[in-house]
Amino acid sequence: MxxxxxxxxxxxxxxxxxxxxxxxxxxxxxxxxxxxFTGMPLLFSDAAWAVRLAGLFGGGRSAGIVHRTFAVLLIxxxxxxxxxxxxxxxxxxxxxxxxxxxxxxxxxxxxxxxLAHLRWFLRLGPQxxxxxxxxxxxxxxxxxxxxxxxxxxxxxxxxxxxxxSKLLPGSWFxxxxxxxxxxxxxxxxxxxxxxxxxSHLRPDKFPMDPVIFTGRVSHHELMEERPAEYERxxxxxxxxxxxxxxxxxxxxxxxxxxxxxxxxxxxxxxxLIVYAVLFARL
Amino acid sequence: xxxxxxxPVFLLAACLTATTALAQKPAASAAxxxxxxxxxxxxxxxxxxxxxxxxxxxxxPDKFAASIHGQSGIACVxxxxxxxxxxxxxxxxKLAPAACANCHADPAAQYDAGVHAVARRASKQSVAAACKDxxxxxxxxxxxxxxxxxxxxxxxxxxxxxxxxxxIIRRGRIAIGDVVAQFQDSIHGQALSKSGLMVAPDCKxxxxxxxxxxxxxxxxKVFRTSVPATCGKCHExxxxxxxxxxxxxxxxxxxxxxxxxxxxxxxxxxxxxxxSAWKAHVLRECGTCHPESTxxxxxxxxxxxxxxxxxxxxxxxxxxxxxxxxxxxDARSMVSSARVVETCRKCHxxxxxxxxxxxxHADRHSHARNPMLFYASKFMExxxxxxxxxxxxxxxxxxxxxxxxDVHVKPRRPDAGRRSQE
Numbered sequence: 106m107x108x109x110x111x112x113x114x115x116x117x118x119x120x121x122x123x124x125x126x127x128x129x130x131x132x133x134x135x136x137x138x139x140x141x142f143t144g145m146p147l148l149f150s151d152a153a154w155a156v157r158l159a160g161l162f163g164g165g166r167s168a169g170i171v172h173r174t175f176a177v178l179l180i181x182x183x184x185x186x187x188x189x190x191x192x193x194x195x196x197x198x199x200x201x202x203x204x205x206x207x208x209x210x211x212x213x214x215x216x217x218x219x220l221a222h223l224r225w226f227l228r229l230g231p232q233x234x235x236x237x238x239x240x241x242x243x244x245x246x247x248x249x250x251x252x253x254x255x256x257x258x259x260x261x262x263x264x265x266x267x268x269x270s271k272l273l274p275g276s277w278f279x280x281x282x283x284x285x286x287x288x289x290x291x292x293x294x295x296x297x298x299x300x301x302x303x304s305h306l307r308p309d310k311f312p313m314d315p316v317i318f319t320g321r322v323s324h325h326e327l328m329e330e331r332p333a334e335y336e337r338x339x340x341x342x343x344x345x346x347x348x349x350x351x352x353x354x355x356x357x358x359x360x361x362x363x364x365x366x367x368x369x370x371x372x373x374x375x376x377l378i379v380y381a382v383l384f385a386r387l
Numbered sequence: 388x389x390x391x392x393x394x395p396v397f398l399l400a401a402c403l404t405a406t407t408a409l410a411q412k413p414a415a416s417a418a419x420x421x422x423x424x425x426x427x428x429x430x431x432x433x434x435x436x437x438x439x440x441x442x443x444x445x446x447x448p449d450k451f452a453a454s455i456h457g458q459s460g461i462a463c464v465x466x467x468x469x470x471x472x473x474x475x476x477x478x479x480x481k482l483a484p485a486a487c488a489n490c491h492a493d494p495a496a497q498y499d500a501g502v503h504a505v506a507r508r509a510s511k512q513s514v515a516a517a518c519k520d521x522x523x524x525x526x527x528x529x530x531x532x533x534x535x536x537x538x539x540x541x542x543x544x545x546x547x548x549x550x551x552x553x554x555i556i557r558r559g560r561i562a563i564g565d566v567v568a569q570f571q572d573s574i575h576g577q578a579l580s581k582s583g584l585m586v587a588p589d590c591k592x593x594x595x596x597x598x599x600x601x602x603x604x605x606x607x608k609v610f611r612t613s614v615p616a617t618c619g620k621c622h623e624x625x626x627x628x629x630x631x632x633x634x635x636x637x638x639x640x641x642x643x644x645x646x647x648x649x650x651x652x653x654x655x656x657x658x659x660x661x662x663s664a665w666k667a668h669v670l671r672e673c674g675t676c677h678p679e680s681t682x683x684x685x686x687x688x689x690x691x692x693x694x695x696x697x698x699x700x701x702x703x704x705x706x707x708x709x710x711x712x713x714x715x716x717d718a719r720s721m722v723s724s725a726r727v728v729e730t731c732r733k734c735h736x737x738x739x740x741x742x743x744x745x746x747x748h749a750d751r752h753s754h755a756r757n758p759m760l761f762y763a764s765k766f767m768e769x770x771x772x773x774x775x776x777x778x779x780x781x782x783x784x785x786x787x788x789x790x791x792x793d794v795h796v797k798p799r800r801p802d803a804g805r806r807s808q809e
Binding site for chain 1: 685687688690691692694695696697699735736737738739741742743744745746749751757759760763764767768770771774775778779781782784785786787788789790
């Protein structure tokens with residue numbers, strides 16, 4: 106940040122996430138936290154905290170109603186996201202959605218970069234030169250995408266069992282319940298530990314990376330963290346296309362507050378799960 | 388004092404009376420007469436009358452007159468029979484106990500066979516109840532009299548004078564403790580004390596009035612195998628259903644672990660069965676004999692919800708029935724293939740045969756019972772372990788690499804490591 110101030114000739118920031126995606130991520134965060142806090146009590150119903158936590162939502166019944174309300178919100182997020190992808194693909198004929206550096210599709214370079222990154226961890230090689238999306242960002246994305254399908258699908262089956270019994274035998278509800286819970290646990294555990302670390306808590310980002318809230322990365326950040334993207338855009342003379350002014354002053358403040366709250370709640374949830382796994386289940 | 392006639396004359400008169408007019412009342416005998424009630428009350432009618440030890444020996448005349456013995460013209464010396472032959476008044480401090488058995492032979496015989504009499508015979512210091520401890524002394528009333536200590540609505544409090552008294556419970560080593568407090572909070576106690584229902588049972592309806600026996604005595608009304616008949620006196624319809632069901636059948640076959648009424652409902656803390664508290668409670672009760680079923684129930688939606696305190700979901704009795712439980716293979720069973728859809732429909736109106744294939748006791752660890760679920764569970768376990776193992780290591784390595792920047796490690800490619808340190 107200071108570098109950009111020190112070199113005023115450089116643009117203030119480049120846009121990484123547009124308002125649509127920032128907003129979707131905000132709703133996603135909010136609903137995900139809500140789903141975690143109303144869902145985990147059911148999965149860990151044998152832990153004492155589960156009863157209290159469900160009690161905060163007015164007991165098992167109303168926790169269930171809150172859970173389904175957040176679920177509707179998250180499904181709406183998912184639909185809006187897929188709608189936009191389809192729009193880019195079919196209306197704008199933007200094939201970069203499917204392949205290339207700006208696509209979320211896993212590509213050979215992700216494997217190469219992951220191996221190089223691991224070598225760098227072990228001080229056996231240089232840091233890989235990442236482009237727009239890194240392999241762990243793609244993993245985060247697909248984990249959520251897959252999770253939406255699996256958890257959302259199984260959740261709907263559990264919500265409307267009488268309807269789904271026309272399509273599936275009831276024994277699948279048992280599988281839906283298992284998968285819904287275990288996938289939920291995976292998602293909660295992953296987001297509240299791995300995603301938090303990768304995106305916010307790792308030493309060079311600590312305590313948080315505000316990019317998902319401000320949508321902006323500094324010139325320095327882009328060059329340092331995504332040199333391949335920077336050089337690619339420079340070569341194509343497209344850097345000025347994504348150049349934006351500084352975010353309004355309240356945005357970073359709000360971002361810090363929201364992120365702090367989310368990380369705190371998330372880590373509390375992880376603590377409760379670890380406690381339940383260690384002490385209530387064994 | 389008026390009774391100062393000479394001892395020999397009185398004794399002679401007593402002997403003559405005994406041989407010639409045994410069945411007649413002493414009052415009818417020749418002089419010198421035994422003391423009349425008025426004679427006794429001349430001293431004892433004074434409310435401040437005390438014995439040598441300072442203990443009150445007062446007998447309030449109107450209380451005695453209102454008692455069943457006063458009403459029926461019983462004389463003091465009918466019960467205090469040793470004084471009928473005494474000529475030395477004021478009489479001595481120590482009197483023989485009132486001889487209730489002289490008139491009440493049957494209840495006395497029943498009492499003699501009961502737990503209180505046994506305890507009293509076993510120890511002189513016993514605190515076990517004698518006749519007067521439940522019936523009172525001079526103020527005894529008919530058990531049909533609402534003011535009687537043994538009236539239906541009053542009996543629990545009367546038993547509670549000992550069975551709700553911490554000191555007596557301790558000294559009498561009464562294992563069950565303050566049983567009257569338990570009873571008062573139960574559906575039966577509430578029906579008696581709060582609703583004033585004469586059809587609700589008091590203590591004697593299950594335990595007898597005089598012939599009270601321990602629950603491990605085969606002659607007791609509350610002996611395990613006798614419990615269904617005892618409860619069935621009032622709950623006859625339930626008893627019939629129970630007898631036909633799997634639990635009653637097991638009891639009839641002599642199985643020692645067959646549950647009877649009190650096994651699930653408790654003896655004294657019987658609750659209403661409509662409420663959430665009971666639904667939560669009965670889960671534990673069923674679970675004491677069916678731990679596996681409780682475990683698998685807990686692992687599925689209904690069990691998870693009830694664990695959180697939301698009881699408007701199915702628990703044991705909602706699907707299996709309460710008293711007329713049959714094996715699944717029996718067509719009468721609510722979970723038999725013939726009836727299971729109808730059972731699901733109680734809560735899920737749109738249930739079908741397909742819907743009813745849901746297993747409310749699915750066991751993800753059992754390949755035999757739920758093969759698909761078993762493999763789904765194994766897949767999920769592998770997925771979770773795989774993801775967390777990989778990213779756990781990934782994160783740990785990254786963290787350790789990032790906190791110690793490579794100040795003295797030279798990048799392999801001069802242009803790759805540090806590029807923009809301007």
